[in-house]
Amino acid sequence: NRAGPLGLLQPIADAFKAIFKEEVIPRHVDKWVYIAAPALALIPALIAFAVIPIGPSMTVAGYTINFYIANVNIGFLYILAVASIGTYGVVLAGWSSNNNYSIIGALRTSAQMISYELPMGIILVAIVLTTTLATGVGSLSLVDLVTTPRPWWLWIWLWLAFPIFFITMLAETNRSPFDLPETENELVAGFQTEYGGMKFALFFMAEYIHMITASAIMVTVFFGGWQGPFVDQFPLLGVGYFVIKVVLILFLFIWVRASVPRVRYDQLMQFCWKIMFPLSLVYLAVTAVFVALS
Known part of the structure; x- marks a missing residue:
């Protein structure tokens, strides 16, 4: 019952099935x-890519091609703002459905995303501080962040923050073990309970596009x-390096999903406010002291 060799075409078949299903309101x-x-x-998951450079600029027949929109x-601020907008779609889906399961799932999502945006934002502020100190370039542009050479000690300091940032992204994208808004045994399908056909497929697409966007942000900031090697000679190699790094981060998302069981909602919120938030504040405080002394 699988489409294509080894089931490789099954996602495409499922997409067509969802598109052509009858729309019932x-x-x-x-x-x-x-x-x-x-x-x-x-839409927020898509427009976040506007400020993410996926490759170096290159000149072809006298025309400069930029691999960013x-x-x-204000690239960092733009990412934070767009990440917040995504909450509205979920909340409105739960509220408009007039369904208890849907509204509970929507409220869980909004509380979860708003809570975990705090440590995410704090880590980004710390990264801007250290990058400005190390490179002398005081810019919030993600393009400048990638093109400016960074010393080895800055990479080590950035990688210390990667576990915190990755965990916040798991919560921001509603991925396991933080997929509480969609707990099937509690809320049927959460805020998606009353949706079917193409509308349900759009929510499904949004979730995975959020994962890709989050992976692209982490690759840009931390990796x-x-x-990569030989990008100066062959600029298109840069796009390949970027895609490979994004795929590796996506593998981490899937690996965590297959390895870590879902937590309870109270554990989710306590983990944010008692562990993630203090850790991000400590990271920012140490960074601020280091910058002040330098």
């Missing part, structure tokens, strides 16, 4: 909000983005 929902919610969940000096 329950009578008790708030219709227009119910319809708009999946798009509000998907926008090089803005040099598209940097």
Whole structure:
């Protein structure tokens, strides 16, 4: 019952099946909000890529090709702002469904994402401080972050923060063991309970695009983005390096999903406020002291 050799085409078959299913809108929902919610969940995941460079600039026939959409000096702030917008789609989906399971799942999602955005933002502030000290480039642009050479000691200090940042991204993307908004044995399908067909597929796509975006952010901040051997001679190699690094981070997401059991909701919130938040503050404080003394 699998499509294609070794089932490799099964995801495509499932996508077509979801697209061509009949669209049923329950009578008790708030219709227009119910319809708009999946798009509000998907769009922030897509537009976050606007400031992420996936390769070096190259010149072809006198034209400069940039592998990014926008090089803005507020790249870090843009990422934080867009990450917050994604919460609205989930909350509106739960509220418009007029279903107890849906609204509980939506409230869980909003509380979880807002809570874990704090340690994520604190880590990004610390990274900007240390990068400014080490390179002398006081920029919030992700393009400048990748293109500016960084000393070896800065890489070590950045990698110390990677476990904290990765865990916050697991919570931000609602991935196991933090997939509490969709606990099947408690909430049926959480905020997606009343959705089916293409609308359900949009939520499904949004979740995995959020994973890809989160992986791209971590590659850019912690692993040099598209940097690698021979990129100066062959710029397209940079795109390949970037894709390989993103795939490795995605493997970590899937590995954690297969290895770590789901936690309880109270454990999720306690872990944020009692462990992740203090750890991120300690990292920022040590960074600030080091910068001040330097």
